[in-house]
Amino acid sequence: MTTQRRVPLLSPALLALLVYLVAVPLALLLVASFKPSGLPLDEGWGVGHYLTVYGDPGFWKLLGNTLQFAIGCAVGALALGGGLAWLVERTDLPFKGASRVMIALPMVVPPFLLAMGWVLLASPRTGFLNQIARDAFGLASAPLNVYSMGGMVFVEVLALVPSVYLILSAAFRNMDPALEEAALASGARWPQMVRRIFVPLLAPALLAAAAYLTIVGFLVFDVPGTLGMPVGIFVVSSRIVYLATDQSGGTSAYGQIAAIAVTFLVLLLALAWAYRRLTARASRFVTVTGKGWRPRQLALGAFKPVAVALVLVYFLLAVVAPLGLLLWTSFTPFLAPVSLSMVERMSLAQHVAVWSNPRVGVAAWNSLWVSVVAATVVVAIAFAVAWTVLRTRQPARRTIDVLAFMPLAIPGTMIGMALVYVYLTLSFVPVYGTAWILVIAYVTVYLSFTSRTANATLIQIHPELEEAARTSGAPAATTVRRIVLPLMLPALAGAWVWVVAHVMRELSTALLLQGEDNATLAVQLWSYWAGGEPTKAAAVGVWLVVAMTVVTVLWQWLSNRSHRTVHG
Amino acid sequence: MAHPQRRRLLAGLAAGTSGLHLPTARAAVDPKALARTAAGKPPVSWYESSPTEQIDKVIAAFNTVHPGVRVRQTRLIGGNELAVRAVQESQARGYTGDVLTGGADHTWQLGERKLLEPVEWAGLGVPRAMTPSPLVMATTASVYVVLWNTRKVSDAEAPRTWEDVLHPKWTQRMGSWVRAAAFAQLAATIGPDTARRQLERFIALKPMLFKSTFPLAQAVGAGEVDVGIGFYHSTLPPINAGAPVRMRALDVVPMHIIYSAVSRGARNPEGARLLLAWLSTEAGALAYEQATGRGNPLIATTETAKFIAGRRVSEWPHDKSGDLAALNEFYNRLLEGVGAAR
Numbered sequence: 001m002t003t004q005r006r007v008p009l010l011s012p013a014l015l016a017l018l019v020y021l022v023a024v025p026l027a028l029l030l031v032a033s034f035k036p037s038g039l040p041l042d043e044g045w046g047v048g049h050y051l052t053v054y055g056d057p058g059f060w061k062l063l064g065n066t067l068q069f070a071i072g073c074a075v076g077a078l079a080l081g082g083g084l085a086w087l088v089e090r091t092d093l094p095f096k097g098a099s100r101v102m103i104a105l106p107m108v109v110p111p112f113l114l115a116m117g118w119v120l121l122a123s124p125r126t127g128f129l130n131q132i133a134r135d136a137f138g139l140a141s142a143p144l145n146v147y148s149m150g151g152m153v154f155v156e157v158l159a160l161v162p163s164v165y166l167i168l169s170a171a172f173r174n175m176d177p178a179l180e181e182a183a184l185a186s187g188a189r190w191p192q193m194v195r196r197i198f199v200p201l202l203a204p205a206l207l208a209a210a211a212y213l214t215i216v217g218f219l220v221f222d223v224p225g226t227l228g229m230p231v232g233i234f235v236v237s238s239r240i241v242y243l244a245t246d247q248s249g250g251t252s253a254y255g256q257i258a259a260i261a262v263t264f265l266v267l268l269l270a271l272a273w274a275y276r277r278l279t280a281r282a283s284r285f286v287t288v289t290g291k292g293w294r295p296r297q298l299a300l301g302a303f304k305p306v307a308v309a310l311v312l313v314y315f316l317l318a319v320v321a322p323l324g325l326l327l328w329t330s331f332t333p334f335l336a337p338v339s340l341s342m343v344e345r346m347s348l349a350q351h352v353a354v355w356s357n358p359r360v361g362v363a364a365w366n367s368l369w370v371s372v373v374a375a376t377v378v379v380a381i382a383f384a385v386a387w388t389v390l391r392t393r394q395p396a397r398r399t400i401d402v403l404a405f406m407p408l409a410i411p412g413t414m415i416g417m418a419l420v421y422v423y424l425t426l427s428f429v430p431v432y433g434t435a436w437i438l439v440i441a442y443v444t445v446y447l448s449f450t451s452r453t454a455n456a457t458l459i460q461i462h463p464e465l466e467e468a469a470r471t472s473g474a475p476a477a478t479t480v481r482r483i484v485l486p487l488m489l490p491a492l493a494g495a496w497v498w499v500v501a502h503v504m505r506e507l508s509t510a511l512l513l514q515g516e517d518n519a520t521l522a523v524q525l526w527s528y529w530a531g532g533e534p535t536k537a538a539a540v541g542v543w544l545v546v547a548m549t550v551v552t553v554l555w556q557w558l559s560n561r562s563h564r565t566v567h568g
Numbered sequence: 569m570a571h572p573q574r575r576r577l578l579a580g581l582a583a584g585t586s587g588l589h590l591p592t593a594r595a596a597v598d599p600k601a602l603a604r605t606a607a608g609k610p611p612v613s614w615y616e617s618s619p620t621e622q623i624d625k626v627i628a629a630f631n632t633v634h635p636g637v638r639v640r641q642t643r644l645i646g647g648n649e650l651a652v653r654a655v656q657e658s659q660a661r662g663y664t665g666d667v668l669t670g671g672a673d674h675t676w677q678l679g680e681r682k683l684l685e686p687v688e689w690a691g692l693g694v695p696r697a698m699t700p701s702p703l704v705m706a707t708t709a710s711v712y713v714v715l716w717n718t719r720k721v722s723d724a725e726a727p728r729t730w731e732d733v734l735h736p737k738w739t740q741r742m743g744s745w746v747r748a749a750a751f752a753q754l755a756a757t758i759g760p761d762t763a764r765r766q767l768e769r770f771i772a773l774k775p776m777l778f779k780s781t782f783p784l785a786q787a788v789g790a791g792e793v794d795v796g797i798g799f800y801h802s803t804l805p806p807i808n809a810g811a812p813v814r815m816r817a818l819d820v821v822p823m824h825i826i827y828s829a830v831s832r833g834a835r836n837p838e839g840a841r842l843l844l845a846w847l848s849t850e851a852g853a854l855a856y857e858q859a860t861g862r863g864n865p866l867i868a869t870t871e872t873a874k875f876i877a878g879r880r881v882s883e884w885p886h887d888k889s890g891d892l893a894a895l896n897e898f899y900n901r902l903l904e905g906v907g908a909a910r
Contacts (some may be wrong), residue, residue, distance in 0.1 A: 125792055249890075
């Protein structure tokens with residue numbers, strides 16, 4: 001672990017970059033929370049926003065709802081995503097390439113379209129599934145109700161599974177099978193093996209996933225806004241959206257939003273502290289060593305059809321069914337439940353209208369290059385963060401680790417507000433109002449996820465591989481290029497695809513940073529939706545999914561090639 | 569509620585909605601000279617929240633009259649974001665969008681911060697009833713309507729009065745915007761206490777709540793809810809697409825006027841004034857309405873004015889925006905109690 005001397009400038013440069021990307025918006029957020037108007041450059045100071053937010057009994061009720069929602073999502077997504085990751089990476093499940101695509105693909109579906117699809121499927125009044133159930137079984141009332149806390153958790157879990165899968169699949173893939181073989185040879189049963197081997201070895205990845213899911217559960221609005229709000233189930237994110245867009249008085253209540261966000265910062269700092277304590281002795285989690293090995297593939301035997309069915313059912317629920325409804329909507333002239341009477345009114349008119357709109361082409365191009373550039377930059381930074389934190393003894397490495405974790409707690413609206421100030425002030429950096437400001441925003445926003453993924457992967461790789469290379473005279477750059485990167489490539493490629501998909505669908509920051517010419521496809525989709533044209537929004541959504549399917553298949557192909565190269 | 573400006577505005581509305589053309593002030597400013605100056609300056613930057621494709625059509629119509637004056641829209645997602653962006657930009661670089669279009673509370677907030685430029689509207693030929701102050705000009709409005717799904721509710725059964733809306737037969741059949749702004753505006757006419765009692769009866773119907781009135785209108789079209797209280801302009805898209813939806817104005821029509829203003833420090837103030845003067849004309853208002861669905865109720869030939877013709881309208885005056893904000897907050901909290909009502 002002597003990297004410190006070989007790359008002396010990496011740590012200060014990285015620290016400076018993270019201070020610029022993360023600490024500046026964080027500082028503006030904190031300042032905003034103490035400003036009477038919520039705008040950092042306005043006059044006056046006070047704690048009024050904290051008193052307003054935390055002195056309101058309604059806020060604590062919202063927090064109660066949000067805790068139910070966030071914990072339900074975290075537990076559900078960890079169980080389902082973890083189970084699917086294990087099936088794909090550690091068993092002899094057939095059609096693995098296809099399975100990986102099927103599990104990862106839902107991340108491209110914008111959550112509010114997923115929620116809309118499930119309204120059309122499982123709304124008590126007009127839901128397709130409820131209609132079928134009523135007709136088939138003569139039921140008096142609808143058996144499914146997506147407008148409920150259970151419905152919210154169910155749909156959000158479907159949306160979150162790909163993220164969990166991407167964090168955990170690399171960790172499963174890099175586990176040394178010798179430990180499992182030893183346990184099985186010693187007569188250990190499966191529950192014992194899960195408890196004594198899987199959970200301890202996967203702890204960094206599990207904690208990273210749990211932290212991510214918990215904070216996302218607090219901040220996400222699309223699903224609670226679509227499925228909870230109609231029946232009066234409000235969560236903290238509903239309050240944040242209200243304060244940003246609907247608060248009376250003429251301006252967004254950034255002060256109160258910032259005061260709420262401080263709760264997330266405290267929660268995240270606690271999680272970061274727990275993560276650091278857990279991973280303090282990194283050697284405990286090393287599973288990739290200099291010894292040659294191939295991941296153990298458990299034979300599923302008679303359970304193979306059940307495992308295949310589980311993957312298919314997830315794909316059906318998260319993609320096929322809602323996407324089918326999305327496709328249906330994109331062919332209809334207005335939002336309508338599935339019925340024979342609508343079939344004769346179906347046409348390609350919405351798709352033709354979308355593709356005839358020159359602004360859609362511009363937005364698609366913006367989305368494409370912004371997502372590719374942001375994903376590449378953020379993955380590179382995440383790799384540098386993981387390397388610095390785990391492979392050097394630079395004094396700033398803990399600060400770097402925490403800073404890279406922090407953006408997760410900053411609501412997208414606050415990142416947008418902060419960047420507007422930063423780039424209006426730094427007028428010599430001419431990015432204000434352009435698509436480049438989105439690149440900077442997304443690098444900041446998605447740094448938490450990618451740095452956790454890179455960290456959880458690198459922690460499993462024993463430094464002895466790099467030490468052997470250096471002993472053989474390889475410079476640091478060659479060691480990284482020939483040893484570390486190939487071993488981390490599947491995880492980094494997964495994180496890259498994850499960022500591309502999330503940038504493609506991200507809305508709140510893109511809307512807040514809109515200029516004259518930097519609209520993205522997600523903004524265009526929202527524009528149709530908010531302008532009363534959900535059928536055109538559905539058409540854009542369909543093509544977004546098609547594009548991302550191509551990217552996901554490409555990722556799988558590259559990932560398989562890299563896997564074959566590393567493991568022979 | 570008596571207030572001179574409110575009376576003036578409502579008198580203007582009454583005149584507009586009864587089909588009369590408003591008296592137009594004689595233009596003291598030469599539009600051609602204004603256009604020549606504007607053409608030599610940067611494009612007029614217009615902060616507006618309508619979809620860009622819609623505003624493109626408005627700008628194209630404007631350019632048929634003033635071809636040399638370039639206008640670029642920056643679409644901001646709502647009035648609050650527009651006001652915040654204007655404040656941030658003014659603080660950091662000294663200027664913001666040239667024309668700012670938002671609700672009464674947004675323009676009021678910007679006026680309080682001295683970010684709007686007073687304009688001599690009469691000199692531009694803008695009717696007096698459209699200009700409650702030198703800082704703002706009424707351009708369009710969000711008009712509340714009752715809408716219903718024609719497959720679930722007959723035209724005869726659909727509500728005609730607020731009393732009809734509050735009938736218990738609509739329990740769990742009603743849809744609403746998640747904000748109680750209709751009742752807050754209604755309070756300008758029937759008083760805050762009566763409006764609050766009506767809101768409480770409305771809440772007892774356990775309405776489904778929607779983030780915006782656009783998805784509400786779509787939900788009515790899809791049969792998700794039978795009846796809703798929405799906006800005229802957001803109900804038009806499903807109707808135009810052939811959905812089984814109809815709408816009507818109630819006996820008292822709550823309404824939010826949308827105002828436009830020229831910002832202080834505008835880089836093309838001449839172009840900004842020219843654009844607003846054009847929007848105050850019949851041609852400008854109709855072009856705006858055709859593109860966005862939002863019409864100016866003060867111009868008798870707009871569909872919006874025809875829609876509410878003969879009805880009493882209810883809206884707080886522009887300078888009472890601070891009081892309205894407090895009422896909105898209180899009513900919104902009540903409406904959020906729908907969860908408990910269920």
